[in-house]
Structure formats: C-alpha cells, structure tokens
Amino acid sequence: MEEAIGLNIEGVKKRIYHGGTGDLPKFITGSKVTFHFQTLKCDSDKTVIDDSKKVGVPMEIIIGNMFKLEVWETLLASMRIGEVAEFWCDVTHTGLYPLVSKSLRRIAEGKDPTDWHMHTCGLANMFAYHTLGYEDLDELQKEPQPLIFIIELLKVESPSMYKRETWALNNDEKLKAVPVLHGEGNRLFKLGRYEDATNKYREALICLKNVQTKEKPWEVPWMKLEKMINTLILNYCQCLLRMEEYYEVLEHTTDLIQHHPGLVKAYFLRAKANAEVWNETEAKKDFEKVVDLDPTMSRQVKKEIRMLEMRMQEKEEEEKLKYKNLFS
Template sequence: MDAALLLNVEGVKKTILHGGSGDLPNFITGSRVIFHFRTTKCDDERTVIDDSKRVGHPMHIIVGNMFKLEVWEVLLTSMRVGEVAEFWCDAIHTGVYPILSRSLRQVAEGKDPTEWHVHTCGLANMFAYHTLGYEDLDELQKEPQPLIFVIELLQVEAPSEYQRETWNLSNEERLRAVPILHGEGNRLFKLGRFEEASAKYQEAIVCLRNVQTKEKPWEVQWLKLEKLVNTLILNYCQCLLKKEEFYEVLEHTSDILRQHPGACAGG
C-alpha cells in the first residue's frame, strides 16, 4: 500500500512493508519514540549507509524536541507500533543526514560526538566542517541526494512513562528541574552521600548553563541565571571539600571570585 498522500509532505513517499497493530499512537509532545532504522542510497544496489540493527540497539527521538533531522518525526508519527515502512525522502529533507549519521556512528563507537567542538576553536573549528571523518558521509555532504529510510516502530512512551534525561528537556522544563535537583542534592548532602549529592548539583548546573546560552551575556536574565549557577557551584564545592578534593575547590571558587568579587557561600 502506498500511503504517500497520507503524509501530505512534499518530497516524501511512504510504502508500508508490514502493517502495525492497534490505532495510531498518541504522539504528544515529549513522547519517546523507539525504532530501528536502515538508511540506504537510491542506487541500484541500495547501498546501506547506516543500520541500527547492525549496531545492536534501537534509536529513539523525543517528539517536539527539534530533532536534528526534522523529517524523521514526520515519518514516525505516521506509523503504528510494529509497523515497518519504507520512506523515500527527497534531498530537501536529507541535507543534514551526514551530520546526524556522524554523531550516531561516534556514539556507537563509544566516542563523544561533541568532542571535536570542545577541543577546537576559531579557525580550526572551521576546518572541522570540511570532513566528517567518514568518506561516504563526506560524499553525501558534498552532493546531497534522496535517501530511503526503512523504519520499524517498536514503542511509543508518554512523557510520564520514562525517566527523561535533562538533555531531552525544553528550557522551561530544565528551569523547573533545577530546584528539584538542588533540593535532592541538599538532602543527599545531609545524609553524607556526597558523591550522589555532587552529581545532582552538577546536573542542575548543566541545566542552567544550557538555558543561559540563549541569553545575552551580562544582561539581567543572564545574571540571574549566573547567580543560581554560582550557588550550585558552591554547593558542589562543599561536596568536594568533604571528599578532600581541595585543588578543584580552589579552581571553582577562584573563578567565581574573579568574575564576581564578593560572592558568598551557597545554600
């Protein structure tokens, strides 16, 4: 059955290879969609670019979370659980696929997909874009082309049915998570569980830093977030003191004093 018209998206053709079961899932914002996928070229050989089954674990995306390859959310939300479908996608939808593929491959290889960005800057950062480190992906990057995605929808979980990691949250959700993480850190600290407490404080700091990147440095909202971050850093330092990791405490507190003379203890 050719269900291309059901998608109502230009440059996408869908063919159902195996029908799913039940009604169309309720793909509300924040739902986690778990699936296997195989990506091939549109050549005679159907050259395989990526295959999650070869990697050994399925892929997942969060609905409404601006996933890097936007068309995948469109494809998945047209499917029933257990369905296997083939999607032909024009080059207008596949231009960023090489960058996504690079990240997925690096995760599968146990590497940090953001490592190149963390350790390079300026001119070197520009040159990093000239190669993705994989010859086939460099070719796709230079000459965007239609691709075929064969997708098997395994499971759809509502936001309340799974533990969401903070990197999956929206900025509003991150801000709501911070006081919860802060309070949990304080509770663990009082129980003498300093390692676990420091992890909660660190997670809260990461949430705030992610939100802070959207604000202009040194303006009112940025400074409010910075104050919250410094409070959490000082809490984190209290954990380090209990673990006798004095050098790192000196580094963190010196940074705070350099940027904000007069900063006082957290709580």
C-alpha cells in the same frame, strides 16, 4: 511491498514492508516514540550509513521537542505499532542528517553528544575544524543528497506513561532540574562518590548548554547561564582531581580561563593539577595568580606551595638515589 504512497508532504515517498497492528497511535506533544531505523544512500548499492539494530539500542524521540530532523516526526506519525516502512526523503529534509548521525554515534560510543565543555555551538565547531569526526558524514555534509530511512515502529508512550529524562524536558523543565542535579552532585561528592557526582554535574551542564544555545551570546540571559555553567564545570573538575584525572582538569580549567580570566577557582584547580603532574613552574604561576585575584587565599596558597616544594624535593632525592644505584 505496497506501491509508494504520499504523506501530504513534498519530497517524501513511503513504501510499507510490513503492516502494523491496531489504529494509528496518538502522537501528542510529549509522547515518547521508540523505533529502530536504518539510513541508506540512494546509490546502486543502497549503502548503509547508520543502523540502530547493529548498535543494539532503538532510537527514542519526544514529539514536539524540536528534534533536529523534523521530518522523522512526520514519518513516524504515519505508522502503526509493529509497522516496517521505507521512506525516501529528498535533500530538503535530509540536510541536517550528518549532525544528527554524529550525535547518535557519539552516544553509541559512550561519549557526550553535546560537547558541553566547548564554548561554541556544534555548528561553529564544525566550521572551525572542517570535520564532523566521521569521514562518511563529512562527505554527506559537503554534498547533501536524498536518503532512505527504513523504520520499524516499536511503541508510542504518552507523557504520563514514562519518566522523562533530562534530554526530553523543555527549557523551563531543564532549568528547574539543574539545581536538583547540582545538589545531588554535591551530596555525592561529600560521600566520596566522585564518578556518580560527575554524572550529575554533566547532566546539569547538558541541560544548561541546551538552553543557552537559544540565547544570544554575551547578552544578559546568556551570561547568567554561563555563570551557572562555569560553577558546574569547576565542581566537575574537583571530582576529576579526586579521581586523578589531572590532564582532563588541565583541559577544562584552561578552557575556562581563556574565556573567563577572572575565575579564581579555575586557576586554583589548574595549579593543583599542574602540581600533580610535576609542572612546578606552571603550578606556582597559577598559585600566584590566585593570590593576585584573591589575597584572602594567600595562606592556603602558601600551604599548597610548601607541599609542592616538599614533593619536588622528595622526587629529586628519589631520582638521585635511583641514578646512584644505577651507576654504582
């Protein structure tokens, strides 16, 4: 292993374990860089925090796309294909690592890294709940410290060499992608492919939420994006109803109503979800609110209430029969 070498950046030291091949790649804006990484503490045991090889999926970042941990772009730009190197970085470069790690872990667990259904940003959520959801990351968040990154550079692709996914787009490109994803979600919904439709709606929501974080809350540009987000969440909830995910519908619609109490469709979908889980009183309250907000829906609401009362009556008769047989 070579001695530590400088990278012309304060607070970073590099040691090469295995030299790569060829010339330094061209790390131009928009290039996709694929690499494996291991993150370690600087303690006596070199405690491993994250390891992409254990997850089984290499890391990908897009150069110039404002990745939270900016120092990684600098580290990667010093490497050749196939090179394995260790980088020591002081706390000025590692402060945001717990947030980055949380997102990567959520992706590995098959969860949404952006928590798009929440109406506050990731930092606000962190301070509200005092936790990132992982004990070791909470500790690292409270006491920032230098970290060691062991990186193996696998490949560098120019923007023309790969199809960029929505997370890799800039803000303008994300906004252009939203109506396409929205339309595709609607088409899949009509075909009865509800799970596929939710994926399209979710992807569009992530694009909008990422753009919205750059705007000031409740100002005109932010509100325009919020209106688009609300529409997509309601479409998403319609899919969930068809998929019989009633409690998730209740969660999302309740969140929407708390922030936007005039959304008729949110009350209507929540009423239907409440009806499906036998919350008759809550369902009727929501149906009444729908009519208060939009009297033109009274006919449809009356039909829904009749269906609910019939189902409740059938349920009551079934329960009476069950208890009768039990004690006969």
